[in-house]
Amino acid sequence: MSRYDTQDIIYALATPWGRSGLAVIRISGEGCRASLSPFFSSPTALIEAKNATLVHGYLLDEGNARIDEVVLAINTRGHGYTMEEAIEISCHGSIAVIQAILSLLGRIGMRSAEAGEFTFRAFIHGRLDLTQAEAVEELISSVSQSSRSLSLSRLEGRLRERIDELKESLLTLLAAVEVQLDYSEDELDEFVFPRHALATLIESIGSLADTYQIGRLYKSGAKVVLAGSTNVGKSSLFNLLLKEERSIVSPYRGTTRDYIEADLEVGGIPIRLYDTAGLRESEDLVEQEGIVRTERLIGEADLIIYLVDSTDLGHIPAEDGRTLVVYNKSDLVRPAADTLAISAQSGEGVDRLLKAVEDRLKRSLPDIGEGDLVIEGERQWRLLEGAKGALVRALELSDSVDVLDVVAVELAEALTNLGELTGEVRSDDILDRIFSGFCVGK
Amino acid sequence: MDYDAIVVGGGHAGIEASLALARIGFSTLLVTQRLDTIGALSCNPAIGGLSKGNMVREIDALGGEMAHLIDRSMIQFRILNRRRGPAVQAPRAQADKFTYNRLAKETLEAQANLALFMDTVVDLTLDREQKRYQGIVTERGHHISSRVLVLTTGTFMEGKIFIGEWETPAGRLGEQAAIGLGTALRAKGFPVGRMKTGTPSRVRRSSIDFSAVEVQEGDRVMAPFSFDYTSVDRPSEDCYITWTNEETHRIIRENIGRSPLYGGKISGIGPRYCPSIEDKVVRFPERDRHQIFIEPEGIGTQEMYLNGVSSSLPEDVQHAFIHSIRGLEDAEIMRPGYAVEYDYIDPLSLYPSLESKLVDGLFIAGQTNGTSGYEEAACQGLIAGINAAQKLKGEKPLVLGRNEAYTGVLIDDLVTVGTKEPYRMFTSRAEYRLNLRHDSADQRLTRKGWEVGLQRDEQLTRLEEKLDRIEAVKDLLAARSWREKNALAALKMPEITIDVLKETVEGLSDFDEPTLYQVELDVKYAGYIDRQQRQVDRFERLEAMEIDPRFDYDTVEGLSSEGREKLKVVRPFSVGQASRIGGVRNSDVAILIVHLRRGGGRV
Ligand SMILES: Cc1cc2nc3c(=O)[nH]c(=O)nc-3n(C[C@H](O)[C@H](O)[C@H](O)COP(=O)(O)OP(=O)(O)OC[C@H]3O[C@@H](n4cnc5c(N)ncnc54)[C@H](O)[C@@H]3O)c2cc1C
Ligand SMILES: Nc1nc2c(ncn2[C@@H]2O[C@H](COP(=O)(O)OP(=O)(O)OP(=O)(O)O)[C@@H](O)[C@H]2O)c(=O)[nH]1
C-alpha cells in the first residue's frame, strides 16, 4: 500500500524522453524545496520563492559540480496541480541531463512517482471536483489500474514471465533462508547458504536491468549533433540525411545562425538530428548567440558528428565515445586512409557514416540478441536495480552466517522490489514455499 | 448479574483471560470441564521456541502469567538459533508438565475476584435480537449471567479423537469433549468449522536404550522468561535424539490406508508445519530418515514424549514403527499417539479486539479461533481478557500493531485474513521482526500493560531504569575510546563485541548483561533498524487512520464490489488493516482515505 502514501516527495519526467530541447521534471510533496535546496545554486531564493514564481540557477551534484542550468517553477502548498508544495524543473532535454537529474532526486530521498500518482494527490487534496461520483469512479479506476500493476499492463507477456521467473527463484532462495529462521538449528539439516543460486540470480537480474539502456535508446531516441567549423558542409549533410532541403546551404561562412532539428531513424534507433551554427570567432552578436547554443547542444548530445573540411582542416578534436570526427568533401581532396570520409555533395561514404553512428550508439550497450527482452521504463529499471543492490548486499553479508537475520532483510527487500513489478508477495507465499519444500515440524 | 465476566475453559487462553479480568478488578468466574487439567500441556512438554519465546515475553511484559509458570516449572532451558542472528533468537524451555499445571491451578485459586467452577458450558443466552450476550447455560443446568464472556474451548468443542479405526468424543485422550456448545453456536449463525491436530505417543523411560541415542543438553545458564527476575534456579534434564529409518517408513507406507486421515474419516484441516509422521513419509518420499526428539514429560515421571512422530495410525502400527527406531526397539508405549478434530470459529467474525462481530460482549480466544499452540492461545487469552475489561470500563480496546508484537501480527492475521489451517506463529510472518526481539518485549509493551491496569507502577519504574541504563552505557561508550577509535564506533564493527570492549573500557562491566546485550544489538543493527523504521513509519500512517467498525460501506461511492463485500465482512479498525484484506484494491483504499479525510469515517 505504500504507493498511496502521500507523505513522500515524488518526482517524474513530464516531457517525453530526449524528444525536445527542453525537458520538464515535476516534483511534489511537502518539504521538496528544502530537500532540493542544498543541490541548487541559489538555495535561499528557492526556499523563499513565492507561489507561482520562477527561480533560475544551476542544479548541483553532491560534489557541487553543475549538472545543468535550470529554471524552477514553484508552487507552494495549497496551489498548483497537486495542491502540495511542488517544483517544476525545466532543464535541457538530453537524455544524459535528464538521467543525471532523476538520479540526483532519487539519491536525495525522493521517490519516482507511480503512474497517475500526481493525479491521485490532486484527488486526495480535493483539487479535483469530486461532486460527480461518476468522475470519481473513472479517475479511481484509472489510478488503480496503473498503480496496482502499473507495470502489469505494460509488462506484457514474456517480460512479465521473465520477472515472474526471477521472483520465483528469489522466493525459493528466501524460503531456504527463512526456514532457517522459522525452525531451530537442531530441527534442520546442515545449512549451506545458496551462494551460487544467489550469485546467478544477481547476474540474471543485472542483465535484465542493463537492457534498460537499449530500451531507452530505442524508445526515447538519441540526440545527435552536427558540429564543426563554418562552411564544412554541416547543413549539406543535414539535408542529405533528411533527403530534403531543410537547411540553407551557401558558400558563405556562418550561414546557419540558429540550430535546426529534425527526426530520423538509423538502424532502428530514433534520432533527433541537429544542424548547428558553425564554430568560429565572431563579432556578430547574433552569430555569437548561435555559437553559444551550439556549444550547449554539444554538451547535451549523445553523439557529436564533428565535420572537418578536407580542403581546409583547421581544428580537429580528439575522438571519444561521444565524438565522431568525419572528413567532408572527399570529392575534392582524398583524405587519409583510416579516417571516416564522406562527400555531402555526392553522397559517397554516407552509408559508412550511418553504420558508424549506429555502432557508436549501440557500443555502450550490452549485447542482446534478436527478440531478447528489454526493459523500457525508468521505474522498472529502478526496481530491478533496487533488487539487485539488495541481493548484492545479501551476498556480502552471507559470508558470515551469524547474520542470517539481516541477510533475510535484504532478500525480502529484493523481493518487494520485484513484487512491485508483477504483484506483491505475502508472507503466506513464503510459508507455502517452506512447507512444500522442506520437511519441517516436530 | 452474577459476575462481571465469565471465562469458559481453563486452558492456556482461559488462564490468561481470567487472571487479567480478575487482576484488573472485575468479579470473574472461570468455568471449566475439569479443575484437575487446568493449564494442561496437551502436547509437547515445552514452552517457547522461535517467535513463541518472544510471545511468552510479550505476555509477561503486558502483565500475563505464562512466563511465571514456565520459569517455576522448567527442566531444561535453551536459547535457539544463537548462530542465526539476534533478531531471530528465542528462548525455549522443557516443562515439568505436572508442576506447570499444578502451578496454573494454584495461581488461579490464589487470585482475588476469581471464582472457579467445574462444569461444561452447552449454550449461551442472548438478548431478544440475538445481538447481545447475556449468560451461559451449563450441562448440569446452571444459568449464570455476566456482562461479558470470554470463550476458550481449545480442542474440546465437539472434539473427537482418532486412533486408526477407533474414535471417541474427547478433547484430549481420556478427557470428555464439550458436547453441545458447537451445535448451539452453529444454530445461532456462528461460522463454525472443523480443524484437526495430532500428538505422538509417550513411552516409558526405563524401556529406552539410552546407549543408542544422542544426548541433547540444555544451556548451562538458565534464564527466566519473565522480566520480573534476573535468574532462575531449576534442575536441568537432558533430551535425546534418534532417527526413523527405511524400515520405519516401510511400515508406515504399508499401513497408510488404515490412517483415519488417509482413510477419509477426518475432514478437519491439519497443520502443514506440524505434520504427522505419516504425512512426512508420504510427502517427502526421498528422505530416508526423520529426526525424533525424546523429551521428558517431567521430573519423577517415566513418561517420555516422542517429538517428531505424531501419528493417528492404529496402535499396532504405532507399536511396530516405534520398535523399528534405534533406541526404541523395546520401548513400552504408555499412551498412544492420536489425532483430534474439533470445532473452531472463523476468526474473520472477530474484531481486532477479539470481540465477536455477531454478538456484543462475547470475546473468543485460543484454539477456538483456529490457532494452535500454547503461546498462541495464551497471548490471545490475555488480549481478550484485557479487552473484555476495557469494554467493562467503557474504554478503547488494546490492539497491538504488527510492528509492536508477534501478538499483534497473530491477531491481525486472524481477523484480517483468517486461516485455513491451524495457525501457528513463525518469525517470517512478521514484517518488522528486527523490532520484535524477545529481549525488548518489555520496552515495547510494559507501558501498555500498565495503561490497562495489569502492570504495577514498580514494573514501569523498572523499565525506566533499564532505559536509563541503556542510555548510560551508550554515553559511556561515546566518551571512551578503544584502540584510538571511539568505543561506540568500534562496537559497530562486526568483530568487536561488547565483551571485547569490556576488557578495556573502564566502568562497562558495572552494567548488567541484558543491558549490555541490548546496547550491543542497538548499535550493531542500527542501520537495519533505521531502514526498518522508515517502513514502520509508513505502515503506521495508514494504521493511524481509524475507521469506525460500524461504518456503513454502502454509503461510499466508487468502491469495487468485491472490495465492498470484503470490507463489510472484515470491518477493519484502520485503513492499514483494510489494505491487508485480500480482494480490497488499492483504489478502494484510496477512496477510503479520501472519505476519511473529508470526515466521513465516523458514524
Ligand atoms: C492432541 C493434541 C495435539 C496437539 N498438537 C499440537 C501441536 O502439534 N502443536 C501445537 O502447537 N499445539 C498442539 N496442541 C495444541 C495446544 O495444546 C493448544 O493449542 C493449546 O493448549 C490451546 O489452548 P486453549 O486455551 O485454546 O485450549 P485448551 O488448552 O485445549 O483448553 C481448553 C479448556 O477448555 C475446557 N473447555 C472446553 N470447552 C468447554 C466448555 N464448553 N465448557 C467448559 N470448559 C470447556 C477444556 O476442558 C480445556 O480445559 C495439541 C493439542 C492436542 C489436544
Ligand atoms: N565539393 C564539395 N562541396 C561541398 C561538400 N559539402 C558542402 N560543400 C559546399 O560547401 C559550402 C558550405 O556548405 P554548408 O553545408 O552550407 O556548410 P556549413 O558547415 O553548414 O556552413 P555554416 O552554416 O556556414 O557553418 C557549400 O557551398 C556547399 O555546397 C562536399 O562534400 N563537396
Ligand SMILES: [Mg+2]
Ligand atoms: Mg550551415
